[in-house]
Amino acid sequence: GQSLEQPSEVTAVEGAIVQINCTYQTSGFYGLSWYQQHDGGAPTFLSYNALDGLEETGRFSSFLSRSDSYGYLLLQELQMKDSASYFCAVKRGSNYQLIWGAGTKLIIKP
Amino acid sequence: DAGITQSPRHKVTETGTPVTLRCHQTENHRYMYWYRQDPGHGLRLIHYSYGVKDTDKGEVSDGYSVSRSKTEDFLLTLESATSSQTSVYFCAISESRTSGSDTQYFGPGTRLTVL
Numbered sequence: 001g002q003s004l005e006q007p008s009e010v011t012a013v014e015g016a017i018v019q020i021n022c023t024y025q026t027s028g029f030y031g032l033s034w035y036q037q038h039d040g041g042a043p044t045f046l047s048y049n050a051l052d053g054l055e056e057t058g059r060f061s062s063f064l065s066r067s068d069s070y071g072y073l074l075l076q077e078l079q080m081k082d083s084a085s086y087f088c089a090v091k092r093g094s095n096y097q098l099i100w101g102a103g104t105k106l107i108i109k110p
Numbered sequence: 111d112a113g114i115t116q117s118p119r120h121k122v123t124e125t126g127t128p129v130t131l132r133c134h135q136t137e138n139h140r141y142m143y144w145y146r147q148d149p150g151h152g153l154r155l156i157h158y159s160y161g162v163k164d165t166d167k168g169e170v171s172d173g174y175s176v177s178r179s180k181t182e183d184f185l186l187t188l189e190s191a192t193s194s195q196t197s198v199y200f201c202a203i204s205e206s207r208t209s210g211s212d213t214q215y216f217g218p219g220t221r222l223t224v225l
Contacts, residue, residue: 041218042217097155097158100152
């Protein structure tokens, strides 16, 4: 079957760095995406990795290891506005579907 | 922001009644999706469409039907609503590509309560 695992909740301090992990078991893997969702809001796209390695976009970076079926989202210089849920999602291929993890709630303390 | 609207934004209905949710896009994207989001489950795909009149089932399609008669509109119908269908429903759109992330853009969501 298809499955993605990520921690349900992570707590960090404002200004710190936090890493949110995602492991997956899917067939037909094309790439791993990350989305952010604030409470009461809609998910918004953050990043996508198709190849092994690190992709950096400002304070956010995303990493993928295809051989380990593993990726992570790295958030630096945490701000209170980063408090949100973060979802990893696998792109499987030709039908453009995404398979979603259950989400990680990031709690940031002052 | 991608032009996606959902209507209604909130709805309370009773068990056994039919309900239709509408998703409207102004981006001319080919792919449209309906998800439901429940605590602890993340986003689960109900149905998706890859073109006008072309739809397919997702992982939780039982009790739901969809229609897409125009590129811009994707309707989700609960033929006979049940309390288990109380959820937040999101519509999403994406462009078709042969490579790339196929970023999905989400509407604001519809909160449906079935009593």
